[in-house]
Amino acid sequence: MAPSLVHLPNGQTLTVSSVFAGFSFKANDLNVHNSAFPPGWTIIIESQEDVDDEVATDGQDGHDVQKKSHARRFRNPTLQGDNMFISSISNPSNTDFKPATSPTRRIAMMLWATLWWYFHQEGKPKPNPHITTRGVNDHIPEDGRPKGDWRINIKREGIFKGRHLLPKLERMGIITSEDSCVGETIDDRTGEGWTRMFVSQRGFWLIDPRIFLFTLSPTTHSPFPGASPYTSRPGSPNRDSFPPSRSDAPGELPQALTAPQAQSPGGPFASGSHLPTYYPPPPTIFTMTNNIRHPIRQKPPAQGETFYTRYIHSVGQFLSFRVASLSHKSPTHRGPVSDSTPTFLPPGSGVTQGSLPSIANMAINPCDTDLLHTWMNDPRVNALFGMAGPRSLQEKMLRDALNTKHSFPVIGCWDGRPFGYFELYWVKEDRLGGYLSSHDYADWDRGFHALVGEQEFRGPHRVKVWMSALVHWCWLADPRTERVLLEPRVDNKKFIGYLQDVGFYKEREISFPHKQAALMKIRREGWEAPVL
Secondary structure, X not given: OOOEEEEOOOOOEEEEEEEOOEEEEEEOOOOOOOEOOOOEEEEEEEEXXXXXXXXXOOOOOOEEEEEEEEEEEOOOOXXXXXEEEEEEEEOOOOOOEOOOOOHHHHHHHHHHHHHHHHHHOOOOOOOOOEOOOOOOOOOOOHHHOOEOOOEEEEOOOHHHHOOOHHHHHHHOOOOEXXXXXXXXXXXXXHOOOOOOEEEEHHHHHOOOHXXXXXXXXXXXXXXXXXXXXXXXXXXXXXXXXXOOOOOOOOOOXXXXXXXXXXXXXXXXXXXXXXXXXXXXXXXXXXXEEOOEEEEOOXXXXXXXXXXXXXXXXXXXXXXXXXXXXXXXXXXXXXXXXOOOOOOOOOOOOOOOHHHOOOOOOOOOOOOHHHHHHHHHOXXXXXXXXXXXXXXHHHHHHHHXXXXXXXXXXXXXXXXXXXXXXXXXXXXXXXXXXXXXXXOOOOOOOEEEEEEEOOHHHOOHHHHXXXXXHHHHHHHHHOOOOOEEEEOOEOOOHHHXXXXXXXXXXXXXXXXXXXXEEEEEEEEHHHOOOOOO
């Protein structure tokens, strides 16, 4: 099997090669990113098949059927028969990088990256979701048989054989067991209760990747570039961080307290403190707005900040979403792109991949206000949004959107190039909430408005990709969000069709003063994965 290249959502890549009984993973960006990945690791993966074995009995038909398991080499994903464990890890030299301070979190990161590869499986068929049970439903047409969750089983072998590792991974939410009892065994060294762990496709996509993707800080004598990624969370200064050979000029901040330069791919995964950038949602505190009792909403990301990014294999580009900006300049793209850039940089040069000039990180796009002015004056867009007019009209629209407490404006990008405008909102305080009963939505349900302004980025597949990606972000942003609602105009049948293709269903129609709308919904429980 030829090696494959895996694009992680933070821009790092892994080369996956077939080895005896499994696959090896090699990190490609150790000299470009301050990576927490080791140089490589190896997994063992096999597929378990059930083979029928007829045994004579006193039953009505004179025989019974017993199941025997047969393990074979992994070729294509199976619905629930694949078993995997990490067998070995290639650790970097401690003279170049500080050793991992949390081995469990590091292993969780490797497991997450492995699962990212497994559930993508580019070029391989997805497993048949229908379950066939001999003597029960094998006489029913396949489309009428029950469906099962796509799972991969995690075996308590290799590095997973540690006494406390699997319990920690289960607490982190990356592996699951249907055996949720305490158990009778007192000696936890036996591993009882931890032998039937698994990860489902649905569960994997509902885990926020920011929990697992983070960076290591290079040592002071490391030959690798020492620039930190663009900070997304504060770090505490210390006495050693001040340069010894320089006295700060009067009125200037010490160098350690000034904002660092953006010298590596930023976005939601970049961490100047070398810790995960995930924060749990805040506690629920209620307030009143326009006689509506609702939770106080957490502030959205800052203007121009990228909050979602993912490589789309079927398109060959990175999809990202950032908050719209009122700046007169186009915001610099802080996320990864698919453009080919050098994978090796001179040691000690201080140059990183994100600091190299590229089309994506050069501010050559129009500013967001100019983008909206162009898009809204397109007859196709104006037919649905009705916001054509002078630039001042779109600027006011953007200002109002940035000052709205229950929603925020978003620019979608393909490889850093803007393609569309979106508004993400909380349903309860939105106009839509006033037309619904309390049974139609909950406190944390979201919705969004959408338009694609750039002609070259239109098309059914791209629409389904960014549509499912916005839903994916809604699930990740707050685990209390159970539904995403949209209200497109009923005559926008093409858009409604796209929504249905990615899992939305039409519940009924709503009569707004300005339009007749179809109430479209998708539930977390019925969602499986984003379009890849």
